[in-house]
Amino acid sequence: MSSSLSKFSKNESSVQKKNHNTVSSDNIAVKNKGMGKLERNRVIMSWTFVIIPTFFILLFYFYPMVQAFWLSLHTGAGVNLTFTGFDNYRRLFSDQAFIAALTNTFIFLVFQIPLMIILALVFSVILNQKTLKLKGIFRTLVFLPSITSLVAYSLVFRYLFSNNGIVNQILMGINLIDSPVLWLGDPFWARVLIIIAITWRWTGYNMIFYLSALQNVSPSIYEAARIDGASAVQQFFKITIPMLRPVILFTSITSTIGTLQLFDEPMNLTGGGPGNATTTLSQYIYNLSFQFTPNFGYASAVSYTIVVFVVILSAIQFRLGRERK
Amino acid sequence: MKNQETMKKVFMYSFLILTSVMFFFPFYFLIISITNPSIDITRGRLLPGTHFIENFRTMIETSLLSRAVINSTIVSFGQTILSIFVSSLAGYGFEVHKSRGKEIVYNMVLLSMMIPFAALMVPLFRLFGTISEVAPIFGIDTLFGVILPYVSTAFLIFFFRQNTKMFPKELLEAGRIDGLSELGLFLKIYMPTMKTTYAAAGIVTFMGAWNNFLWPLVILQSPRNFTVPLVISAMGSGYLIDFGAVMIAIFFTTIPTAIIFFVLQKHFVAGMVGSIK
Numbered sequence: 001m002s003s004s005l006s007k008f009s010k011n012e013s014s015v016q017k018k019n020h021n022t023v024s025s026d027n028i029a030v031k032n033k034g035m036g037k038l039e040r041n042r043v044i045m046s047w048t049f050v051i052i053p054t055f056f057i058l059l060f061y062f063y064p065m066v067q068a069f070w071l072s073l074h075t076g077a078g079v080n081l082t083f084t085g086f087d088n089y090r091r092l093f094s095d096q097a098f099i100a101a102l103t104n105t106f107i108f109l110v111f112q113i114p115l116m117i118i119l120a121l122v123f124s125v126i127l128n129q130k131t132l133k134l135k136g137i138f139r140t141l142v143f144l145p146s147i148t149s150l151v152a153y154s155l156v157f158r159y160l161f162s163n164n165g166i167v168n169q170i171l172m173g174i175n176l177i178d179s180p181v182l183w184l185g186d187p188f189w190a191r192v193l194i195i196i197a198i199t200w201r202w203t204g205y206n207m208i209f210y211l212s213a214l215q216n217v218s219p220s221i222y223e224a225a226r227i228d229g230a231s232a233v234q235q236f237f238k239i240t241i242p243m244l245r246p247v248i249l250f251t252s253i254t255s256t257i258g259t260l261q262l263f264d265e266p267m268n269l270t271g272g273g274p275g276n277a278t279t280t281l282s283q284y285i286y287n288l289s290f291q292f293t294p295n296f297g298y299a300s301a302v303s304y305t306i307v308v309f310v311v312i313l314s315a316i317q318f319r320l321g322r323e324r325k
Numbered sequence: 326m327k328n329q330e331t332m333k334k335v336f337m338y339s340f341l342i343l344t345s346v347m348f349f350f351p352f353y354f355l356i357i358s359i360t361n362p363s364i365d366i367t368r369g370r371l372l373p374g375t376h377f378i379e380n381f382r383t384m385i386e387t388s389l390l391s392r393a394v395i396n397s398t399i400v401s402f403g404q405t406i407l408s409i410f411v412s413s414l415a416g417y418g419f420e421v422h423k424s425r426g427k428e429i430v431y432n433m434v435l436l437s438m439m440i441p442f443a444a445l446m447v448p449l450f451r452l453f454g455t456i457s458e459v460a461p462i463f464g465i466d467t468l469f470g471v472i473l474p475y476v477s478t479a480f481l482i483f484f485f486r487q488n489t490k491m492f493p494k495e496l497l498e499a500g501r502i503d504g505l506s507e508l509g510l511f512l513k514i515y516m517p518t519m520k521t522t523y524a525a526a527g528i529v530t531f532m533g534a535w536n537n538f539l540w541p542l543v544i545l546q547s548p549r550n551f552t553v554p555l556v557i558s559a560m561g562s563g564y565l566i567d568f569g570a571v572m573i574a575i576f577f578t579t580i581p582t583a584i585i586f587f588v589l590q591k592h593f594v595a596g597m598v599g600s601i602k
Contacts, residue, residue, distance in 0.1 A: 046507060049415060050414075052415075060474040061445065061479075068448045153351065160350075166371065169369050208594055282539070303443055306444050307440065311439060
């Protein structure tokens with residue numbers, strides 16, 4: 001993973017420039033070396049294998065990205081677009097709904113991801129113990145949420161956490177609260193609910209990555225630490241976390257990118273409400289394009305903010321991960 | 326010392342049991358709820374009832390779920406077969422016939438992993454609007470339209486390339502001597518040898534396709550074309566919600582993924598973590 005990522009970032013800038021030069025030099029090289037006709041056919045075939053999928057990626061990823069930028073400089077509904085320069089981007093700063101969506105997305109990012117990653121690490125360490133009984137069952141139970149569809153589990157959670165729903169009943173039954181928590185009606189609790197829901201859905205998923213990485217950590221390292229008198233907590237911070245750093249990095253990047261695009265849960269669990277309390281950037285883009293009077297230009301400007309964040313955050317996380325080596 | 330050990334064990338097992346109950350609780354609630362009437366579900370009844378058949382009937386009568394199951398099956402199988410074929414072609418091409426030019430193309434392909442789908446939905450929708458004018462069966466409100474953007478993905482290409490590193494290249498030499506073409510080598514030697522990689526990639530892709538929500542929501546317009554998540558989402562946000570019917574719909578559409586998970590657990594995990602090795 002880490003080697004491929006470093007390749008990935010190194011060549012980022014040179015990708016576009018060199019692209020067609022090398023394609024042609026490749027074929028020339030083949031001719032010059034005087035390879036047989038058969039061998040040349042093979043090289044041509046191997047390029048065909050590669051070019052078809054690449055064409056789809058150009059068509060469905062890169063071309064739309066360019067289109068989105070072009071769109072973001074325009075305004076108007078449907079096909080009647082007029083050029084407005086960077087007006088859409090300027091508008092972002094005074095758009096309360098956008099600022100709310102941005103804030104919400106970052107609240108989820110800052111609180112949910114560390115919570116989930118720590119929880120997943122704790123589970124993986126506990127469930128990796130050789131002497132633990134019923135390991136398989138515990139693992140399966142923690143992982144099981146990961147097979148559910150986001151829409152389905154969001155709806156189930158909506159019923160679980162309704163005002164007179166079972167969660168409130170249980171919390172009142174054990175005297176933790178006096179009156180029902182308005183999970184769906186109170187801005188604070190609605191956000192907490194989204195965080196609980198995502199954590200339920202994704203902790204087991206991340207745990208699997210840590211478990212498979214832990215299998216490559218030699219038990220003798222822990223043995224040596226125990227002999228030196230290291231406590232379980234010390235072992236966790238001094239051995240487990242450093243050993244798993246590349247995987248933790250990988251999962252935090254994928255989780256960050258996932259959370260920046262959060263859509264299914266707020267859409268089906270809270271409806272983005274109450275008010276705008278749980279609306280995310282993705283949902284705002286969707287609303288701008290397909291729910292309200294379509295404004296593709298402005299929606300594209302909003303979507304470019306996500307692109308910028310994905311790029312910046314991935315870069316930061318990658319940098320941090322490399323520095324601590 | 327021994328006392329401390331026991332305490333630690335007790336603490337650990339109580340933690341595991343408590344959290345496992347919390348992780349399983351929504352499933353329990355779902356399974357119980359399919360047998361209860363709507364009113365009991367909102368009240369959070371935790372015991373099985375006798376309303377299963379009525380719930381089932383309501384679901385069949387009031388929703389387009391059976392149609393959606395057919396649509397989702399077409400989309401999921403179509404997307405899985407197409408995308409693992411196309412992406413494995415690329416993985417093979419990049420890894421077996423390495424060249425500087427291909428590395429550059431490969432890095433560009435990887436770069437597309439950074440593009441968030443949220444940023445693509447508007448321009449993709451417009452692109453499919455254009456496609457609709459040229460070839461309506463691939464355009465907006467078609468199942469092909471749901472599949473097309475996922476036919477080739479950077480993730481799958483990366484996954485296949487990583488796994489191809491372990492592929493014994495001598496097999497290809499043998500095939501070349503037998504006079505197989507490059508496509509022949511791919512179809513007759515590479516694909517059968519890489520069965521487990523295909524299984525892992527196939528499962529992950531299938532699950533993703535079966536559960537995909539945002540893109541189908543954008544591109545599909547008529548309810549008869551809806552996939553399962555769209556129908557369930559619509560059922561859950563109507564004016565008169567029958568919770569029993571929603572629960573039973575969720576239950577039956579989660580079963581396929583549960584079966585895939587339990588039967589093919591090994592491949593499933595391989596598909597998830599295989600890409601980071």
